[in-house]
Amino acid sequence: MVEDLLRTSAPQVLAAVARRYGDFDAAEDAVQEALFAASRQWPADGIPDNPVAWLIRVASRRLIEIVRNERARRRREESLLQDPIACVRGDDELTLLLLCCHPALTPPAQVALTLRAVGGLSTAEIARALLIPEKTVGQRISRAKQRLRDVGAKFTLPGDLEARLPGVRQTLYLIFNEGSTASSGSALHRVELSAEAIRLTRQLRALRPEDGEVAGLLALMLLTDARRPARTREDGALVPLAEQDRALWDRDFIAEGVALITDALRRYAVGPFQVQAAIAAVHDEAPSAAETDWPQILELYRLLAALAPGPMVTLNRIVALAEVDGPAAGLRALDAAELDHYRVAAVRAHLLERAGDLGAAREEYRRAARLTLSLPERRYLEARVARLA
Amino acid sequence: MKYLILIQSNPRSLAAWEKMSDDERMAFGRDHRRLSERMADEGVLVVSEGLADHSLSKWVSVRDGGTISSDGPYAEVKEHLAGFYLIDTPSLDEAIAWAARVPDARYTEVEVRPVLDMSGWEF
CATH class of the missing domain: 1.25.40 (Serine Threonine Protein Phosphatase 5, Tetratricopeptide repeat)
Structure with missing residues (x-):
């Protein structure tokens, strides 16, 4: 409960603090500490009336402490203290996501930074999800922030927004696929990356409701994840589609995914994620493997081969x-x-x-x-x- | 993707080691340590270890519910694992680039093997 609230608040808080103070790197550290403080205080003291405002206040205070420790910035201190942040702006979260998926970063760096800065996960949680050591994740994040500084990436909405969105969608899809890739080991205390990717893509969809490929991506994730309970045997062996127990498929995900992709295909120019979602929908809607509409799937793959070979x-x-x-x-x-x-x-x-x-x-x-x-x-x-x- | 860089000890690697001067041995050990640090700094290292001598191995089996541990019948084996680096890189090319920086690659060769992941292609 507290944990969910913290995760959904994290990008808003970070976006607000980063926008106000213009220092993404320090803001990110400060917000992590505010989230940590909240995770310890709220369960005992109760959740504040305005959790986002609480987190922004604590993160700002912490940021000022960080800034205060850097002598060179001492002079800016006074003006910072006089003007606390009041609100979260709509564009901020999108700016944050674009910054985390910056093209100057390698895919693993984009994944780690997005999960922490937008997903609100701790370094330890990301490490457990990716099955790599915490220190390695920490290094990826600090190197990613260093890289953003080196290329002069700013916390502002880029002018070439449309050109940058495919990269964001790709990173979210990569996170989703990591969920099915790195799923060995104990599931205990591990964040499900596929669920996390779906949550982040829902956020992106709320920010870009008229983007057909975002809708397609969300539909594809839902329609793929719907089959997860039937996908592997107890010994870990893969179960091919034709042999899966369709009663185990998640009907709610299928209904949502089908509605999304049907609507998107009607309203927007077609793109690779929409076509892949459409293929997944044909499979998911077949009552049995034998009743699968293969001619339609073949047509869709021909279209996909033309769009994204x-x-x-x-x-x-x-x-x-x-x-x-x-x-x-x-x-x-x-x-x-x-x-x-x-x-x-x-x-x-x-x-x-x-x-x-x-x-x-x-x-x-x-x-x-x-x-x-x-x-x-x-x-x-x-x-x-x-x-x- | 995860890759395991395996370093074997065999007659060729032992002969190379015998021929090294003290300075060369020092550089060899130092370069291993620096490589680990570099991998950690760049966020690719999962774990790296050097293994104790093969003669210290125990061979463990379970028969009729009982554990048997012995020094093993394989003491005469000429090649055995001496150490490894487990790394996580975006592609095989990068794993090969890291393997090329393992000091042993200058004298014998090191092996790069993909680690199986849990992905699955449904068709």
Whole structure:
């Protein structure tokens, strides 16, 4: 309860403090300390009437202490003390998000900084979520802030806002995917990164309600996360879509995602996130694997290949093609595509099995299991080998 | 993505070590320490350790619910793990660049292996 309140307040507080004092780096440190103070005081003393104002006040005081310790800035102190912050401006949160996803930062730095500055997570929580040491996360964040200083990034809404938004969406999607990537280890006391990414994307959507790709991204996350309860077996092996227990899918997420993407496709220019969400929606709405509308999925993958080509898009298109035109057509397309990707072997194995060539399928599954970089996939592929033996 | 940089001890690495002067050995150890510090500073280090001699290993197995620990039958093995760096980098290229800075790479070679992640491709 207190924790949720702190997380939702964090970006507003940081945005307000950073805007007022113009020093993102020091403001970020000060807000972290204010959040920490609140997490200790509020459960005992009760939540203040205006939590955001409380946090801004404490963070400002702390910032002034930080500033006071820097002799060079001593002269600015008086003016700072005379003019406390009263309000949070709407654009501030967007400015903050854009700063954290600044193109001068590496993707891991963007992820760490966004989770802390916008997500309000502590360094320790981020470390547990990413399965890396706290010190490593701390270094990523301080180097990221140093880098922002070096390139002269300011806490102002950039002029090239539209050009910067794809980078923000990409970082949020990266956080979402980290949620399914780094999910080994104990789930206890660990922030679910996929849930965190959904929360942050909801915030972005509130700030940019007319952005079709933000709507598409949120829909894609919801429609993908809906299947999570059915995605892995107890031993960690991946369960392919065709074999998932659809009763385990999250119906609320599916309903919300479908409504979002249906509305977005009607109102905005189409983009890659919207197309991926549309594909996920077709899968999620099929009552059974056999009733999946593969011709529609194939069309959507053709569209996606035109908008945002890549080896995974090609592979998925070939899987859909094989469902529509048969495994022989899929195998021909796979040979013609000449892809260099470790998942080619998995697709070839699947198509060979469908075509009834079980010996060759077994060998390809074996090869795919050796080549994969994913533990759940390896377990699944090994189980396939055993089943065909 | 996480990558493990493995450093093996084998007859070639031992021969290289034998030939090193005291100054070269000092530089070798110092460069390992500096590399760890550099990895930590740049926010890529997960953990790095050097391992004690292979002769100190214990071999553990469980049979009929009982734990058996022994010095092992493998004392004559010519190659064994001597140390490792576990790093988290955005790509294999960066992991290779870090591996190239491991002092052992100047004398023998080091191995870079991807760590399996928990992602899964649904199709």
